Amino acid sequence: MSKGKVYLIGAGPGDPGLITVKGLECIKKAEVLVYDRLSSPRLLAHASTDCELIYVGKKPDRHTLRQEEINQLLVDKALEGKVVTRLKGGDPCIFGRVGEEAELLVDNGLEFEIVPGITSGIAVPAYAGIPVTHRDYNSSFAIVTGHEDPEKNESNIDWSKLATATGTIAFYMGISNLPSIVSNLVKHGRPATTPVALIRWGTRPEQWTLTGTLETIVEIVEREQFTSPAIILVGEVVKLREKLNWYEKKPLFGQRVLVTRARSQASDLSDMIEELGGEPYEFPTIKILPPVDRKPIDAALNELSTFDWVIFTSPNGVSHFMKYLKENKVDIRNFGNAKIACVGPKTAEILEGYGLNVDVLPAQFIAEGLLDAIEDQLKPGQKVLLPRADIARKMLPEELKKRGLEVTEIDTYETKMDASNADEVVELLQEKRIQIITFTSSSTASNFYEALTSTGQDVLELIKGVKIVSIGAMTTQTCQKLGFEVAIEAEESTLNGLVNATIEVAKK
Known part of the structure; x- marks a missing residue:
């Protein structure tokens, strides 16, 4: 071997x-x-x-x-x-x-x-708004362990030299020895008025920063019951925190947000949350899979030029439909004179990326809004193609049929529950380390409930105190049927709308 x-x-x-x-x-x-x-x-x-x-x-x-x-x-x-x-x-x-x-x-x-x-000694202070060097304050920096090998009889730290040798000192793993560190620094010449910052769980949503001086910091730590893991930073550069504290001022700082979209879609929302200072934790409750039966898709593609309307209700519907066009070598010009309608600006954006201009984009990003927007253009006998998910709502095709239109529905993709990291999510919720849960569709909410229930948990008890953000009315209805209390619903059923609602609920 x-x-x-x-x-x-x-x-x-x-x-x-x-x-x-x-x-x-x-x-x-x-x-x-x-x-x-x-x-x-x-x-x-x-x-x-x-x-x-x-x-x-x-x-x-x-x-x-x-x-x-x-x-x-x-x-x-x-x-x-x-x-x-x-x-x-x-x-x-x-x-x-x-x-x-x-x-x-x-x-x-x-x-x-x-x-x-x-290393933490540089990155953690930076996230607390403290650069470890600054030409107005210091030109040297030291990294020191605050927790030496307990089996050693004496310290390897020469306090008489360390105390005044560098402008800034970062102590790792030193919270339990803070009184001794402070005492040794002051005893060997560091002024008691020297600023000190303690940063716990730096660069994470739990980041917690305390500031004081060598004279006051021990009392502050005891009063606040501050514990490890934390970096101790000693030096005049700590004064810069008040001016340069950038990370903790972000709108989603301190928020760990559960993202329940499908894995293939989660990154866009996660990136937006991260940019705003939150920490996204992805729990893709949905798997998006190709349909088992491809025959209806193949049949529809062969008749593509005969349709008067092609209506897309999601970005996934567009992406998968276009993939089948390519696989079947169907010319995109076969759309011919068909009018294209869609739900949501993201769906429209993807269509336009394929060179297809959208004729109808409703102001209300749900099927009801789309129906209202095209109502006066519908005529009995028109043929409509609906490329959608297998679990899509039946309201739209049923209403179109009532108006005398010939509707062809094709399942361009199937959605299945994904509970692959349910145990990790349960642990985070039990430890109260999730502050917000986002639901981008009814299926994400239903699958979330089913996935956590499969672990033997009381889901409603598990999410007690967690703020739930819904992308729109239908998702909110599903959440309420499951017993979830929705803290806020997005004003606009888009990712931007969802993120804006997340920011709003984080303030409360």
């Missing part, structure tokens, strides 16, 4: 967007992913579906595995011929004990690479 390879990579401080390009590539190629407590769980979604995930997280009072056991685990998996990725929070070379892991790999003749990450 050939030996495997180990990648020792830094995940960054928490925001999954701060991982390096190479680090992300190592996650994608991993056959075994060994990860710790401080790396974002969202990064795990990039691992392959057959990757073995092994959690080895550590807390101050509890270790899942001792460091020696982690070292040996990496060796054992690599000796099995596996590609192993060891995912660590921050940078693996800064208090990440990567040297110990790498040494044992060398001793066993195993190939490895170290992939640096963005």
Whole structure:
């Protein structure tokens, strides 16, 4: 059996967007992913579906595995011929004990690479509005552990030199030793009036920043019951926070938002939430699949030139329909004189991307609005093609038939429930780490309920206190039937409307 390879990579401080390009590539190629407590769980979604995930997280009072056991685990998996990725929070070379892991790999003749990450001591203060250097305040910066090996008899830190040697000092893992750190700095010459910032869970929705001075910070921490994990930053640059605090001022800061769209669609909404300072957590309750029976699609495409209307009610309907046009080698000019109507500006945008101008786009982005918009153009005997989802509402085709039109419905795609990460979502909800849930359709709401119910949970109890945002009236009705209390409904049934509603509800 050939030996495997180990990648020792830094995940960054928490925001999954701060991982390096190479680090992300190592996650994608991993056959075994060994990860710790401080790396974002969202990064795990990039691992392959057959990757073995092994959690080895550590807390101050509890270790899942001792460091020696982690070292040996990496060796054992690599000796099995596996590609192993060891995912660590921050940078693996800064208090990440990567040297110990790498040494044992060398001793066993195993190939490895170290992939640096963005370290917390720089990134976390930046997200709190504090650059660790500034020409008006300092020209040097030190990184120090606040939690040395407890088995050592004496400290390796020379406080007499450290206290005044650099303008800014970042202490890692030092909250439990804060009184000692403060005492040693002041004792060895650092002014008691020196500004201090403590940043907990930096770069995440839970980010919490306390500021004070060496003289006051211990009392503030005790009063606020501030706990680890946190960075301690000492230096005059802390004064810049008041002016440069950019991240915590974003409209969705502090909000972890559950995105329930299909995986293929979730990224657009997630990107918008992330840009506004929230953390999207994707729970794709829907899988979009090709229809089992392609015969109705093929038949409709062969008669495409005979239709008077082609009506699209969703972006997915357009995308899948156009895919079938290409697969069947049907010329897009076969649309001929058919009028094209659609629901929603996103659907219209996708159609226009194919060179098809939309004749009717209703102001109200639901089937009822579309029917009102084309009412005066409908004539008995006209042929209408409706490329839609298998679970689409029947109101539109039924109303068109009542008006004497000949309606051909084709299922361009099927939707199925996806509960693949339901257990993770349950855990987040139980720990009150989800603040907002967004529903973009009735099916996302129904599937959300069904997926969590399948885990044995009381869904209504689980989401108590979580704010629910609905994209429109039909989705709201479905939510209410399920017993969900909708906090707000989007004024416009679009992603922009949904995001605006999310911002509004986050203020409350």
